[in-house]
Amino acid sequence: MKKVALLGGSFDPVHNGHIAMGQAAIDQLGVDEVWLIPARKAPLKERVLTNGAHRLNMLRLVCRDHPRFRICDVELKRNGESFTIDTLETLTSQFPDIEFTWLIGADQAKQFDRWKNPKRLLELARFAVADRNDALDELDVREGMVYLPMQPVDVSSSEIRSGMKLNLMPESVRQYTLEHELYLPAWIKPQMSDHRFAHSCSVARLCRELAKAHHLDEHKAWLTGIFHDIAKDLPKEEQAKWVAAAFPPQALKEHPAIWHGYAGSEIVTRVYGVYDPIIKNAISTHVKGTSYDPYAMIVFISDKLDPLRGYDSSALIEACMNDLYNGFLLVKAENRAYLEKERQEKEK
Ligand SMILES: [Fe+2]
Ligand SMILES: [Fe+2]
16 A cells, blocks of 8 residues: 655645655655645634645745655645645545545644544544654653654744744745745844844835846845845844955954945845845945946935935936936935035034
8 A cells, every 4th residue: 555644734834844844754664655745724823824825835945856745735825724634535435445544743743632533533544743763751642643753953944934943944945935936025134133134125115126127137126136135134243243254354444334335245246145246246335336237326325316215306316217327326326425415524
């Protein structure tokens, strides 16, 4: 009889913890395949899930690297909440010659009585409870369940959604989330003040509009805008560390107000997986406006003309929409005049 392990979840997004669990079922329980079952709407959870098509696409990327993993879309196709009991009834009648094992974590095992129809669930399939090797004593493995020893990967989808532990998702999935702007801007929110967050979103919006006006890649411009101040609220010592890691020593001799651009261009790569040299260049030069690459000009302009800054920048925005290069020169000149005035006032 063919043996299949079933792993249900929101997969919003799929991460290394899910993959490790499926792999453990292959290694420890000797199953032939692991079927990943994305929920349409998870019971016991309030949150609205990311569009099912995106979650499916991310799972497809995982299956490409793990040939024994498959996707089962039975829950996505069914309306309403995704109860395991309905899924198991469907699968066992549809595939009578397959022996199913449903994979759950220790937390789910503890609240198993809250699941719909737990008695029937245990008749339909074997349940395997994944947990650390040393946790067996505390583990609630009841009749009809088996223990699946594994070292769980300490990560949850909600941590990833809020921008933490981004290295614990497959790189292909991380690139997909960036490409489709799935968890941005939420990723950057915990890294900055509310004020800076609003500014970053507003700058990103203006970047996108400028890119559109000049027939450039709108998504690339938006990414540049959303990340441009990612390092600005970090303590100066921490900014300096990032700068020192990626730039020649003279970068740190520049005014500390400039550092966050350099630091940001390194953080986007190391933390968020943005490797595009055009985006990195635009972020690193955004403070002074020293690059004439169109994306660098766009983020410099958008940063200085951000409507949230509280002065009327509409005429300059209009000028930049019509002519990027000359608009950029105008904004630079205005900025220089503003800084000069500020300097003179300080000296008074
Ligand atoms: Fe900045
Ligand atoms: Fe800014």
